[in-house]
Amino acid sequence: MQALAGIDDSEELSSVSGPRRVTVLGATGSIGRNTLDVIRHFSAREDFRVVALTGMANVELLAAQAIEFGAEIAVTADEEKYHALKAALAGTGIEVAAGSLALEEAASRPSDWVMAGIVGIAGLAPTLAAARAGGTIALANKECLVSAGDLFLAECASSGSAVLPVDSEHNAIFQVLEQNQRHAVERIILTASGGPFRDWPMARMADVTPQSAAAHPNWSMGMKISIDSATMFNKALEMIEARHLFAVEPGQIEVVIHPQSVIHSMVGYADGSVLAQMGSPDMRTAIGFALAWPRRAHVPVERLDFAKLSRLDFEAPDEQRFPALRLAREAMTAGGLAGAILNGAKEAALDAFIEGKIGFLDIARAVEDTLDHLGPGEEPDTLEAVFEADRSARETALKLMVA
Numbered sequence: 104m105q106a107l108a109g110i111d112d113s114e115e116l117s118s119v120s121g122p123r124r125v126t127v128l129g130a131t132g133s134i135g136r137n138t139l140d141v142i143r144h145f146s147a148r149e150d151f152r153v154v155a156l157t158g159m160a161n162v163e164l165l166a167a168q169a170i171e172f173g174a175e176i177a178v179t180a181d182e183e184k185y186h187a188l189k190a191a192l193a194g195t196g197i198e199v200a201a202g203s204l205a206l207e208e209a210a211s212r213p214s215d216w217v218m219a220g221i222v223g224i225a226g227l228a229p230t231l232a233a234a235r236a237g238g239t240i241a242l243a244n245k246e247c248l249v250s251a252g253d254l255f256l257a258e259c260a261s262s263g264s265a266v267l268p269v270d271s272e273h274n275a276i277f278q279v280l281e282q283n284q285r286h287a288v289e290r291i292i293l294t295a296s297g298g299p300f301r302d303w304p305m306a307r308m309a310d311v312t313p314q315s316a317a318a319h320p321n322w323s324m325g326m327k328i329s330i331d332s333a334t335m336f337n338k339a340l341e342m343i344e345a346r347h348l349f350a351v352e353p354g355q356i357e358v359v360i361h362p363q364s365v366i367h368s369m370v371g372y373a374d375g376s377v378l379a380q381m382g383s384p385d386m387r388t389a390i391g392f393a394l395a396w397p398r399r400a401h402v403p404v405e406r407l408d409f410a411k412l413s414r415l416d417f418e419a420p421d422e423q424r425f426p427a428l429r430l431a432r433e434a435m436t437a438g439g440l441a442g443a444i445l446n447g448a449k450e451a452a453l454d455a456f457i458e459g460k461i462g463f464l465d466i467a468r469a470v471e472d473t474l475d476h477l478g479p480g481e482e483p484d485t486l487e488a489v490f491e492a493d494r495s496a497r498e499t500a501l502k503l504m505v506a
């Protein structure tokens with residue numbers, strides 16, 4: 104078949120300069136395992152050299168991944184797991200290291216593409232180390248932007264690191280945001296499944312367990328982000344993430360509940376057009392997009408069958424039952440360190456909920472009380488200020504939860 108003029112229809116992805124170097128931070132997690140799955144699939148057509156793989160408690164899986172992909176170094180963030188990881192990789196020639204400094208060192212090794220797949224604020228320092236090294240950052244970790252927003256993006260810009268959003272909503276927006284029409288963007292519409300308690304009354308939500316909160320109706324994800332979806336704090340973080348990534352005002356960010364998770368998000372333009380990106384709820388599409396970018400390549404996810412779908416539903420979110428969305432809007436308007444405080448308090452409250460110390464509805468209460476107590480603070484000009492705000496938000500949230 105004749106190729107269209109100017110369009111190269113070969114499936115070859117690699118550049119002429121040899122294998123592409125990739126690093127996966129958080130390789131043992133949900134995003135990390137999906138990333139390695141996509142790399143495995145792409146490897147049929149492109150050569151990769153895996154530089155660093157990192158994890159934490161599950162060193163058996165990390166060792167198996169490092170062996171399968173021939174990683175240069177495997178790092179566990181947990182220093183106590185060093186010997187177990189070392190033993191599992193004995194005789195392989197793969198370097199082994201442990202602890203947070205080792206994690207940053209591995210993240211800063213020259214790499215062309217780095218998946219930022221560590222969960223929570225723990226991902227900020229290693230992702231930043233990777234960004235400073237100048238490789239492309241496939242950003243799944245949303246906390247980097249929620250807590251350190253403009254500072255993080257400024258570091259990426261100064262090292263020439265491209266940031267490709269992997270969070271499915273932001274990846275969708277990235278795909279439909281016409282770069283030469285930025286002036287005509289009216290609104291960003293983030294879709295939300297609504298989580299497992301979408302239509303539950305408040306009284307019933309008060310008694311839910313971490314297990315039922317972690318059971319997401321559509322997506323298979325790590326435990327913390329799944330519970331964040333149930334409180335809608337995940338969407339709250341995503342509103343702040345969108346504000347930084349796409350440089351829009353808080354009033355331009357809308358959230359709509361869309362229980363089927365088929366439309367991953369939308370951009371509304373000045374002429375009334377709304378562009379949406381759709382697909383099966385499978386993170387490998389967003390990960391594959393980021394790995395193939397700026398081209399597209401085959402990813403083995405289930406295809407949408409529109410005849411089977413039959414309907415797509417939409418409704419406004421209920422901010423009485425899900426105050427997280429209001430808190431995000433308030434934090435964006437307040438500016439300063441409010442994003443870092445919101446996230447730090449949320450992480451502390453989420454841990455307390457997982458440990459059975461507080462109830463489900465107490466999570467939002469703890470975040471709101473912490474924001475009220477600390478105020479937004481000044482716009483940070485150093486990362487230390489961000490880490491300090493995170494620390495004091497955790498401390499304050501813990502104190503207020505006990506009180």
Ligand code: NAD
Pocket residue numbers: 128129130131132133134135157158159160161180219220221222223225226243244245246269270271322323324325326327328386
């Ligand atoms: P997960 O819990 O499944 O995996 C987290 C990874 O981070 C694991 O490899 C774990 O070992 C590592 N890790 C945990 N704590 C660490 C610490 N203190 N220091 C260093 N490493 C640590 O989480 P996930 O669901 O894969 O999510 C990862 C990130 O991607 C989160 O920020 C999440 O919000 C975002 N995200 C995930 C999905 C998804 O489908 N899972 C979708 C969109 C965005």
Ligand code: MG
Pocket residue numbers: 270271272341
């Ligand atoms: Mg998301």
